[in-house]
Amino acid sequence: DAMVIQNPRYQVTQFGKPVTLSCSQTLNHNVMYWYQQKSSQAPKLLFHYYDKDFNNEADTPDNFQSRRPNTSFCFLDIRSPGLGDTAMYLCATRRESSYNEQFFGPGTRLTVL
Amino acid sequence: AQSVTQLDSHVSVSEGTPVLLRCNYSSSYSPSLFWYVQHPNKGLQLLLKYTSAATLVKGINGFEAEFKKSETSFHLTKPSAHMSDAAEYFCVVSDRGSSGSARQLTFGSGTQLTVLP
Numbered sequence: 273d274a275m276v277i278q279n280p281r282y283q284v285t286q287f288g289k290p291v292t293l294s295c296s297q298t299l300n301h302n303v304m305y306w307y308q309q310k311s312s313q314a315p316k317l318l319f320h321y322y323d324k325d326f327n328n329e330a331d332t333p334d335n336f337q338s339r340r341p342n343t344s345f346c347f348l349d350i351r352s353p354g355l356g357d358t359a360m361y362l363c364a365t366r367r368e369s370s371y372n373e374q375f376f377g378p379g380t381r382l383t384v385l
Numbered sequence: 386a387q388s389v390t391q392l393d394s395h396v397s398v399s400e401g402t403p404v405l406l407r408c409n410y411s412s413s414y415s416p417s418l419f420w421y422v423q424h425p426n427k428g429l430q431l432l433l434k435y436t437s438a439a440t441l442v443k444g445i446n447g448f449e450a451e452f453k454k455s456e457t458s459f460h461l462t463k464p465s466a467h468m469s470d471a472a473e474y475f476c477v478v479s480d481r482g483s484s485g486s487a488r489q490l491t492f493g494s495g496t497q498l499t500v501l502p
Binding site: 276278312313314315317320360362364373374375376377378379381 | 417419421426427428429430431434475489490492493494495
């Protein structure tokens with residue numbers, strides 16, 4: 273089945289220790305998104321790729337970076353995680369068509385100690 | 386600009402009784418509207434979507450929603466709740482914008498549905 277895959281599902285890291293979260297998709301969608309979702313809150317968009325074009329949200333901290341080496345893969349790098357970065361991180365994809373919905377992966381739950 | 390208001394942060398129903406989760410939206414252009422469900426520690430799953438076709442939309446697991454432009458509402462309903470429906474539900478809007486291209490999603494704050502035995 274075509275899907276969005278996130279690895280790892282759970283990640284624990286120490287304060288200040290860099291961490292990378294991975295997302296891959298078999299849907300061949302050209303748009304990919306990263307969201308941060310804190311406990312009992314709605315997802316918050318961090319950035320998205322339109323093909324290789326990177327689009328950062330204005331309030332996304334510089335500590336968060338992303339790479340998209342090809343259509344299938346997208347990475348979220350947190351250079352120096354703080355305690356406030358503990359959250360669920362969701363990857364989503366969308367086909368470039370006006371009304372198509374976003375398809376979400378299962379998420380990576382990150383805990384910063 | 387687009388926005389979404391989910392009128393109830395928590396809804397509690399008994400198993401077998403109807404479910405109503407309320408959502409109002411604001412959009413400058415013709416919107417697409419979605420309901421997503423999120424079970425604990427899981428990603429978001431699409432329940433149903435409205436994209437300017439039929440105003441009554443049927444989704445998975447017996448859920449449906451009606452788009453009412455005059456009331457700017459898109460309430461989610463189910464005739465009979467099941468224990469497995471207990472989850473967080475998000476109402477989401479996306480509109481074309483003046484250029485005609487799809488905008489990003491705007492999420493409501495979510496409604497936690499509890500189903501009592």
